[in-house]
Amino acid sequence: MILLLGHTGYVGSAFSREFQRRDITFRGISRRDSDYTRLDPLIDLIRDSKADFLVNAAGYTGKPNVDACEIHKSECLHGNAVLPGTIREACEAIGTPWGHVSSGCIYTGRREDGLGFTENDTPNFCFRTDNCSWYSGCKALGEEILADSESTYVWRLRIPFNREDTARNYLSKILRYDRLLQAENSIAHLDEFVSACLDCWIKRVPFGTYNVTNTGSVTTKRITELIQKHLSPEKQFNFFADEAEFMQIAAKTPRSNCVMDNSKLLATGIPMRNVEDAIVRSLQGWRTEKREARSEKREDVV
Numbered sequence: 001m002i003l004l005l006g007h008t009g010y011v012g013s014a015f016s017r018e019f020q021r022r023d024i025t026f027r028g029i030s031r032r033d034s035d036y037t038r039l040d041p042l043i044d045l046i047r048d049s050k051a052d053f054l055v056n057a058a059g060y061t062g063k064p065n066v067d068a069c070e071i072h073k074s075e076c077l078h079g080n081a082v083l084p085g086t087i088r089e090a091c092e093a094i095g096t097p098w099g100h101v102s103s104g105c106i107y108t109g110r111r112e113d114g115l116g117f118t119e120n121d122t123p124n125f126c127f128r129t130d131n132c133s134w135y136s137g138c139k140a141l142g143e144e145i146l147a148d149s150e151s152t153y154v155w156r157l158r159i160p161f162n163r164e165d166t167a168r169n170y171l172s173k174i175l176r177y178d179r180l181l182q183a184e185n186s187i188a189h190l191d192e193f194v195s196a197c198l199d200c201w202i203k204r205v206p207f208g209t210y211n212v213t214n215t216g217s218v219t220t221k222r223i224t225e226l227i228q229k230h231l232s233p234e235k236q237f238n239f240f241a242d243e244a245e246f247m248q249i250a251a252k253t254p255r256s257n258c259v260m261d262n263s264k265l266l267a268t269g270i271p272m273r274n275v276e277d278a279i280v281r282s283l284q285g286w287r288t289e290k291r292e293a294r295s296e297k298r299e300d301v302v
């Protein structure tokens with residue numbers, strides 16, 4: 001049995017769907033049912049449920065985006081830095097292995113040698129480098145708190161997308177924003193991400209940190225070309241002149257745009273598609289809200 005914290009959220013819902021699809025017994029927990037942010041109730045919850053694994057998909061991201069974390073600093077710090085430490089303490093008290101959804105947004109750019117960041121690279125978009133958003137700083141603190149944790153997976157997600165047209169989907173955002181920031185990023189197909197995370201546990205790959213992004217990187221410009229080719233030929237996109245204009249007009253805090261290396265995950269035998277293939281399949285199977293009821297098959301993954 002797997003305990004899933006934060007099942008009401010965007011990422012947590014994707015875990016729920018994946019557990020259901022694979023017929024895996026799980027229990028989704030919301031703070032409304034049980035306050036898993038407090039140590040003692042969490043210990044009781046893990047013990048009473050007899051869970052053999054726990055997934056933490058809870059955290060504070062800010063709505064509609066990370067700009068909101070600049071205002072809701074306390075919630076962000078609690079959800080992303082304190083909560084992982086509480087879960088660690090509870091899981092260690094019971095001896096329950098677990099996985100934590102982190103973010104690749106603790107890096108910016110590429111490594112000095114031009115390659116993507118690996119799990120061994122020290123974050124360069126965090127409070128220690130003093131150049132980051134409040135959100136990224138808190139996510140990096142969360143990872144520091146788990147750094148020497150045994151029996152823990154730290155799964156780094158980045159800028160999720162899939163074929164479901166929703167406000168949180170990166171492809172939907174690109175379709176809707178008035179103006180776009182030209183950037184290069186490693187990003188992750190949400191359903192592929194949760195499947196890979198679950199496989200880490202099912203296949204008992206070694207505990208540790210994994211960059212769970214699709215292989216390679218993609219620029220905003222390239223995504224707009226793919227949208228024009230596969231979804232919306234008439235669609236026109238406007239770009240900010242540069243990051244300074246983006247910051248002046250559309251953002252309160254800098255974004256992490258970065259390239260990540262997922263070869264540690266691939267070496268375990270868990271596949272991640274090439275990022276362009278994953279985007280194209282999502283666009284080809286694109287579902288707006290009205291069409292969602294039609295089919296539950298994940299045609300953009302298989």
Ligand SMILES: NC(=O)C1=CN([C@@H]2O[C@H](COP(=O)(O)OP(=O)(O)OC[C@H]3O[C@@H](n4cnc5c(N)ncnc54)[C@H](OP(=O)(O)O)[C@@H]3O)[C@@H](O)[C@H]2O)C=CC1
Nearest residue numbers: 006008009010011030031057058059060079101102103157
């Ligand atoms: N969405 C994204 O773009 C990315 C998300 N992530 C990470 O994935 C995790 C989940 O994100 P996502 O699903 O998008 O977020 P959502 O806001 O959609 O869901 C998060 C859930 O976490 C629970 N929660 C627990 N503590 C807090 C808190 N202090 N503030 C707010 N919510 C809290 C809530 O569930 P309840 O109250 O029911 O218990 C909430 O529904 C986060 O850790 C985030 O950093 C990483 C990379 C990208």
Ligand SMILES: Cc1cn([C@H]2C[C@H](O)[C@@H](COP(=O)(O)OP(=O)(O)O[C@H]3O[C@@H](C)C(=O)[C@@H](O)[C@H]3O)O2)c(=O)[nH]c1=O
Nearest residue numbers: 061065066103105158159160177179180181183250255
């Ligand atoms: C606001 C805005 C953003 N962008 C760009 C900046 C960035 O490259 C990309 C995403 O920025 P947003 O502000 O939409 O989303 P943001 O909240 O920065 O998204 C992040 O959320 C947290 C939870 C994460 O962990 C990240 O992986 C990432 O998904 O879109 C535009 O092009 N135009 C805009 O008007």
